[in-house]
Amino acid sequence: MSFAAWAGSGGLLGPPVAGLLVGNAPLQSADAASWVDPAAAAAEVDVRHGGGGFFGDPRVDLYLADASTPPQRLRDLLAAAWDFDALTALKLVCNLRGVRDTGKGDREGFYTAALWMHQNHPRTLACNLHAFADFGYIKDFPELLYRLIHGADARKVNKAKSEARAAAKEEAQLSGHKRARDDDAFQPEPDDQPATPTPTAMDVDAAGRRLSKKALKAARLATLALNIYRQDAAYRFLFDSIVDFFVRNLTSDLRCLQDGHLFSIGLTAKWCPSLDSSFDQTTLLCEGIARGFFPRDSHPEYADMKEEHYLFRVRCRLRREFLVPLRKALQLPEIFMTNNQWSTLPYERVATVAMRVYQHLFQKHDEERFKRFLTDLQAKKAKISKLKAKAAAPFPFHMIACVSKESKVSPEGRKDKVEEWRSFVTTLRAKGSLHNCLAVCDTSKGALGIGEGGKLLKICVALGLLISELSSEPWKDTVYAFSTTCAPYSIEEGSYEDKVQVLRNMACDGNFRLTEVFRWILSRLKVMDIKPSDMVKTIFVFTDKYFEEASVRPYELIKLEDYDPVLHAVRPWWVEYRALCEKFKELGFEDAVPQVVVWNLKGPRSAALTSTKDGIMTLSGYSDELMTLFLDNNGVVEPEHEMLAAIAGKEYQKLQIVD
Numbered sequence: 001m002s003f004a005a006w007a008g009s010g011g012l013l014g015p016p017v018a019g020l021l022v023g024n025a026p027l028q029s030a031d032a033a034s035w036v037d038p039a040a041a042a043a044e045v046d047v048r049h050g051g052g053g054f055f056g057d058p059r060v061d062l063y064l065a066d067a068s069t070p071p072q073r074l075r076d077l078l079a080a081a082w083d084f085d086a087l088t089a090l091k092l093v094c095n096l097r098g099v100r101d102t103g104k105g106d107r108e109g110f111y112t113a114a115l116w117m118h119q120n121h122p123r124t125l126a127c128n129l130h131a132f133a134d135f136g137y138i139k140d141f142p143e144l145l146y147r148l149i150h151g152a153d154a155r156k157v158n159k160a161k162s163e164a165r166a167a168a169k170e171e172a173q174l175s176g177h178k179r180a181r182d183d184d185a186f187q188p189e190p191d192d193q194p195a196t197p198t199p200t201a202m203d204v205d206a207a208g209r210r211l212s213k214k215a216l217k218a219a220r221l222a223t224l225a226l227n228i229y230r231q232d233a234a235y236r237f238l239f240d241s242i243v244d245f246f247v248r249n250l251t252s253d254l255r256c257l258q259d260g261h262l263f264s265i266g267l268t269a270k271w272c273p274s275l276d277s278s279f280d281q282t283t284l285l286c287e288g289i290a291r292g293f294f295p296r297d298s299h300p301e302y303a304d305m306k307e308e309h310y311l312f313r314v315r316c317r318l319r320r321e322f323l324v325p326l327r328k329a330l331q332l333p334e335i336f337m338t339n340n341q342w343s344t345l346p347y348e349r350v351a352t353v354a355m356r357v358y359q360h361l362f363q364k365h366d367e368e369r370f371k372r373f374l375t376d377l378q379a380k381k382a383k384i385s386k387l388k389a390k391a392a393a394p395f396p397f398h399m400i401a402c403v404s405k406e407s408k409v410s411p412e413g414r415k416d417k418v419e420e421w422r423s424f425v426t427t428l429r430a431k432g433s434l435h436n437c438l439a440v441c442d443t444s445k446g447a448l449g450i451g452e453g454g455k456l457l458k459i460c461v462a463l464g465l466l467i468s469e470l471s472s473e474p475w476k477d478t479v480y481a482f483s484t485t486c487a488p489y490s491i492e493e494g495s496y497e498d499k500v501q502v503l504r505n506m507a508c509d510g511n512f513r514l515t516e517v518f519r520w521i522l523s524r525l526k527v528m529d530i531k532p533s534d535m536v537k538t539i540f541v542f543t544d545k546y547f548e549e550a551s552v553r554p555y556e557l558i559k560l561e562d563y564d565p566v567l568h569a570v571r572p573w574w575v576e577y578r579a580l581c582e583k584f585k586e587l588g589f590e591d592a593v594p595q596v597v598v599w600n601l602k603g604p605r606s607a608a609l610t611s612t613k614d615g616i617m618t619l620s621g622y623s624d625e626l627m628t629l630f631l632d633n634n635g636v637v638e639p640e641h642e643m644l645a646a647i648a649g650k651e652y653q654k655l656q657i658v659d
Contacts, residue, residue, distance in 0.1 A: 012229050012284055013307055014222040058084045062092050063643040066104060066621070071112045071152070078113050082121075086657045090124065091647040093117065094655065097136040102651055104623075110136065114144055115152050122234035123659040126241035131654040133245070138271035141242045145283040148235055149228055221281045229284070243288040246272055250289070250322050257329050269326035275319050290314040293322070333358060342366040347373040403496045418496055425469050433634055436471050438536055438594075439464040440517060442482035442543035444508035456601045456622060460542040461503045465491065467540060474524055475536055481506040482543055486516035512541070514596065518580050521594065525587050535592040538634075544602035577616075 058080035065074050081089040095103040097110035114132075117125040129141065147154055228235050249268035256264040273279035273286055280286045294314040296302045302310050327335060333354055336345040342365040350358070362370040402409045402417040409417070428434065441464040443457065464479040468491060471478075477492035489506055491499040521536055584593045596616045603620030619626070629642050 012226055012287060013311055014226050014284055014287070057640065059088050059092065060639045060643055062089060063095070063646065064639065065096070065109065067106045067109060069109065071108075074109055074112050075116050078116055079120075086121075087655065088647070090117075090128070090655050090657060091652045092643075094132065094135045094652065095646055097132070097140070099136055102135055102649060103646070107136070107140075110140070111144065111147060112152065114140075115147060118144070118148065118234060118238060121657075121659050122237060124657055126238045127658045128655055129241055129245045131651070134651045134654070138245075138249075138268055141245065142271075142273055142279045142283055142285055145235075145239060145242065145285070146279065148238075149225055149282060218281055222284065225282060225284045239283075239285075239288065243285065243292050246285070246289045247292040250293075250326070253326050254322060257326060262329055265326060265329055267330070269323055270330060270332055272323060274323070275315055286315055286318060287311060290318040293318060337361065343369065403500060414497075421496070425466065428466075428631065429470055433631060434467050434470045434538075435634075436475055436534060436536055437467045437538045437540060438471070438475055438478070438480065438517065438521075439467040440480040440482055440486060440512065440514075440539065440541040440543075441503060441506065442508050442512075442541075442545070443504050443506050444482070444510075456544070457504075459601060459622065459627075461500060463540070463542055464503055465499060472534065474528060474530070479503060479506070480517055480520075482508045482512045482541070484509060484511055484513055484516075486513055486520070488520065510545075512543075514539070514541070515576055515580065518594070522580075522583055522587070525584075525589065532589055532592045535589060536594045538595045538597055541596065541598040543598070543600060545600060 058077065062077040062081040065077055069077075078089060078093070081092065093110065093113040096106045096113055097103055099105045114125060132140065151157070229239060230236075246268060249266060250272065253265045253268055256262070272289065273283070275286050290311070291314060294302070294317055296310065302313070305313070331346050331349045333345055333350050336342065337358070342362075345362075345366065347355075347362070347370065403414050407414070441460050443460060443464075468477050468479050478488050478490055480486045480488050483506075487507065489502055491502050494502070517539055524530065525535075581590075581593050584590060597619065598616060599619040601622045619630075626642060629645060633641065
């Protein structure tokens, strides 16, 4: 039988243990495990900031979803976007998963979206597997089968059960120690010993032999996998498509190995389930792949074999002829670690994620050689970085990391980074980017300085420095502190290291008064000859707060103009904004009132951008794509532009709608 014929025949058998009698205990179906209480789902939606925006374009709403978006909310967004533009919605599903600078790396969000696709557009999901592999990992495919069999929340449920068992065990141990101290242990008489329990139907096979717990578990898993494969046509089509993916890629990789093209070998063998592994027992994928490689009509000796014997033979051939040689050629670190061969482990072949996960083990078992590898790696990276610096436009915060006082970069490296920065500023100035803007920076020791080496704080400082350098007099070389007074700080003199230090040491607090910046601008207009064309275009506020959260408290404003004595509260921004517009009008700048952009760098991307209202536009969250658009579009980022730029890569062009 050919592979194509087998694939359409529903010909899975499962391991021999699948034929054993496992009793009448109910097996939870995927539908039951995936059921969501509508009331609970409605309660999941974060109506404030985390649940996604409403921009009139369902594609944008879906694009702005992130890891903080509840699953049911994500499914609703995907359904609306698919009805509006199916192909773009499919691209946005892949954007959720993208881990190699192709998307957000939201694994759980991608699984939620993929399971929705399986339920509503199963052929499109199954026919785009090769494209999906470019965005995530091949291990995503066995994981999807696992969740279809055991339910969308199976991982969460298993984790909760495991944590509950661990807590119960710890509590029992503590209670047992206490009883041992307080009471004499009870020793039952021989007659009190419990009798050996009689095996039930679910514990024995057809011949009456008692099953081990391991065999019983394997029987249950295989039975569940076989049932859904035989009864669910959509699942069977996806399973067969995944099998076909593994067969094609393993065949190609083995050909590369035989031809000596080692660096052309992919990672399919790494992510293919090992025989009798958890994924294999749960999904029966190894059986499917083995049948695909070695159908019964591929060798005369298979013709008269019993099905169980044939299956045993082809599974062994899969391991011996494909998985073992390909994994050996890949030099996977896990193999060396398992065999305790630390001294021969090839660190240059370790992937980035694996390096991060196993670094502490490398240091523990092979410290001296691993340190030499890191030293050599840093030297290579420095050379590569220097070669690429002239060709690639840097992000502003890259320079900050190199010239700040705590940086370990050499003096020569700092000098190169400063020259790179100056070239970057010159390029942006020539394009007129961010010309005549002002920056308010929240450089307090708050949320922006937490995580990723303080990356967001460096971004905040870098953007403040960049905007101040791109402006003309009298707005040039001035940055405002995120505080009640919004005090201006001059950074005209000193080295870049000094300028960075000034910004990081600004007196910021938890609140700010935007009106203070407007009043400072008005004071300049009154005493200086400034043309409307030279007016401040945009005031950028970089913080970790939302605009409404950053307002000062009423008791701090009792003596200030924007305190409403009748309401005993801060005057609403729209009232204050109208008053400010009148003041600009009196000075002849009616059409030159600055736009305000509040960028919450720490916020969720799902709240990314709101429409301009009362002179305020808000951005939320940080991504490299958003930074690129910010610099390319003079700080004005439309959500549609960001979405289209995010899915414009060549890997997105492989996707296609089938159903």
